[in-house]
Amino acid sequence: MQPEWFQFKGAEEVPSPALLVYPERIKQNIDKMIQIAGDANKLMPHIKTHKMKAVVKLQLEKGINKFKCATIAEAEMLAQVGAQQILLSYPLVGNNAERYLQLNLKYPNSSFFTLIDSFEGAEYLAELFRTKGKTASIFIDVNVGMNRTGIGLSQLPSFLNEVKSLEGISIKGFHAYDGHIHDKNRNERFKKAKEAVAPLVAFREQIELELNQKFLLVAGGTGTFPYYAAQKEILCSPGTSLLWDEGYRNNFPDLDFEIAALLLTRVISHPEKNTYCLDLGYKAVASENPLPRVVFPQFPNAQVLFQSEEHLVIKNEEQHSIGEIVFAIPIHICPTVALYDEVYVIEAGKITTKWPITARTRKIRI
Secondary structure, eight states: OOOOTTOOBTGGGSOSSEEEEOHHHHHHHHHHHHHHHSSGGGBOOBOTTTOOHHHHHHHHHTTOOEEEESSHHHHHHHHHTTOSEEEEEEEOOTHHHHHHHHHHHHOTTSEEEEEEOSHHHHHHHHHHHHHTTOOEEEEEEEESSOOSSSEEGGGHHHHHHHHTTOTTEEEEEEEEOOTTOOOSSHHHHHHHHHHHHHHHHHHHHHHHHHHTOOOEEEEOOTTTHHHHHTSTTOEEOOOGGGTOOHHHHHHOTTOOOOOOEEEEEEEEEEEETTEEEESOOTTTSOOSSOSOOEEOTTOTTOEEEEEOSSOEEEEOSSOOOTTOEEEEEESOHHHHHTTOSEEEEEETTEEEEEEEOGGGSSOSOO
16 A cells, blocks of 8 residues: 555654644645745735744745744744745734834844834834834734724724824835635635725725825735735735645635645553544644544544543544554644644655744744
8 A cells, every 4th residue: 555645754753742844745835825826926925834944945935035924033033034025914012012123123134014003002113213213114904804903994094194104114005814704615705805805905096196105915814815816916925825734624625735734643542442542632733723623634534532731532443553653634733833843844755854943932032
C-alpha cells in the first residue's frame, strides 16, 4: 500500500504532540492565492495563521510584499525579513502604541500602518509620533457588520473629518474585516460581502474626489477574498489559505486549498474496548470550538469522546497499539500554531529541518 501524502520517514523520532508543515503544499497554496487574486500586488496576506519567517519568505519569493498582522511581534518579524508594507490591523493603546512607534524608528526600510477607530486612540498615536518628529500612517477601521472593532459607516464621514487634521498621523486608507460572513454557498457569501463593503467603496470614491487624495482599501479575510480579488483597487487579506484546515475546508468547499499542516500524536492508553487515549489535549490543539477539534485522515470514522489538558479520547472500531503514531488535521489551524515553539518541516517524505514559530511570542525585541 502506498503511504499517505503526510507520512514520512523518521516519524518515530518526533516527540508528540508535534506540529508538521509541508512546504510544497504551502507553495501550492501561495500559487493558488496569486491565481485567484490575479496579481501578487492585490494581496496583503494575514500572517496570524503561521507566524513564521520561513512562510513569509516563501511569499516574498512569489512577489508578495504587503502583509497584514495582529501583534507587534508579528509586525517586527515581518520587518526582519524585509516586508515592504506591514498593516498591524489592531487598535493600539497604552504601551503597545509606544512599541509601535519604536517599530517605525527601528525598521525604517518597512512602511508600517495601523488602525484607528476612536478619536482617543488617534490622538494618543498622533501625540506619540509628534514627540519624535514623525508621522504615523493610519488606516481607519470600519465596522461592516462583525461588531468587533471599527467605526460604523454612518459615523465615518464625521470621524474622518475629526481626525484627518491631527498632526502626527496621516490617513492612508480604510480597513474592513467581514469575519461574520461564513456562508458555505459561494454566491450567498459573495452577495453578503458586496452588501457589507459597497457603501464603504462608494464613500471612498466620494472622499477621494473631495480631497483629491487616493485612499487604499483592505477588505475581507480568507472566505471572501476571491470576491474582493475581482474588484478594482481592493487589497485582499487571506490568511488561513496558507496552511488550510478542516474547518475552512468544510465551510468553504469552493476554495480548494491544500492541507499543509498536521499534528502528530500517539496512542498512549487503551482504557477499554474500542477506546483509545491520544496525547493531544487542548494544550496541543485549538480548543475554542466544540468537539471534535481534529479529524483523523487515516481513521475518518473515529469518534472523539472527550478532551482534557493533555489527553484526547477517541472511540474507533479499528484496533490501535500503544505507541502508534496517528496524524490529525486541526479544525482551526491559526490558534493551534500559536501553541507550538517550532514546526517539523516535511519534504520528499522526510524531515529536512525545523522552523521556529518566531511571532508566537508577544515580544521579539520591541
